[in-house]
Amino acid sequence: xxxxxxxxxxxxxxxxxxxxxxxxxxxxxxxxxxxxxxxxxxxxxxxxxxxxxxxxxxxxxxxxxxxxxxxxxxxxxxxxxxxxxxxxxxxxxxxxxxxxxxxxxxxxxxxxxxxxxxxxxxxxxxxxxxxxxxxxxxxxxxxxxxxxxxxxxxxxxxxxxxxxxxxxxxxxxxxxxxxxxxxxxxxxxxxxxxxxxxxxxxxxxxxxxxxxxxxxxxxxxxx
Numbered sequence: 358x359x360x361x362x363x364x365x366x367x368x369x370x371x372x373x374x375x376x377x378x379x380x381x382x383x384x385x386x387x388x389x390x391x392x393x394x395x396x397x398x399x400x401x402x403x404x405x406x407x408x409x410x411x412x413x414x415x416x417x418x419x420x421x422x423x424x425x426x427x428x429x430x431x432x433x434x435x436x437x438x439x440x441x442x443x444x445x446x447x448x449x450x451x452x453x454x455x456x457x458x459x460x461x462x463x464x465x466x467x468x469x470x471x472x473x474x475x476x477x478x479x480x481x482x483x484x485x486x487x488x489x490x491x492x493x494x495x496x497x498x499x500x501x502x503x504x505x506x507x508x509x510x511x512x513x514x515x516x517x518x519x520x521x522x523x524x525x526x527x528x529x530x531x532x533x534x535x536x537x538x539x540x541x542x543x544x545x546x547x548x549x550x551x552x553x554x555x556x557x558x559x560x561x562x563x564x565x566x567x568x569x570x571x572x573x574x575x576x577x578x579x580x
Contacts, residue, residue: 456572462572475487480504481504498522501512532551534553535555551567
């Protein structure tokens with residue numbers, strides 16, 4: 358699944374408009390990043406062992422909207438918008454699959470005997486989202502930072518995934534992700550193998566054999 362910044366700006370503005378709030382969309386994303394970084398330091402992993410993910414995200418969204426709205430902010434309305442958006446992003450309508458046939462690809466990989474897992478810096482809503490997309494059945498392990506209390510590139514996440522997939526260690530694990538530091542370098546530091554998902558060639562310095570351009574290429578690489 359992927360998150361599109363421009364689409365999200367429009368979504369935030371539409372949800373705010375339903376509550377009678379007009380947003381300056383140019384200010385929204387910088388405000389979001391500012392409060393995301395602040396809250397990640399104050400209560401890491403989406404409020405793990407503290408306020409919990411719902412409260413964490415509502416704080417993030419409400420502060421971002423308050424900084425982006427035209428006119429005087431109303432904390433109560435901003436929190437209501439945050440709650441609405443939290444629930445919306447727990448539905449498949451808020452997301453799009455990287456490739457429409459990814460379910461077929463995962464099924465082929467799973468049927469071949471490969472153990473599949475998910476390591477994500479996200480909260481527990483991902484369980485529901487994977488079920489809604491009918492993808493959760495393909496995975497032997499789902500490790501989420503919001504439940505585990507650590508985020509990639511922490512090696513513990515890769516080690517736990519290897520354990521849950523029945524591997525002897527991280528050396529038998531191949532991790533694929535689109536973040537150079539958290540996914541690619543993080544996996545290698547944990548002793549795993551890594552492929553950087555880089556369809557737009559943002560990292561030309563990484564060797565081609567260590568990159569993945571299309572999800573469908575996994576069949577050629579792994580089977």
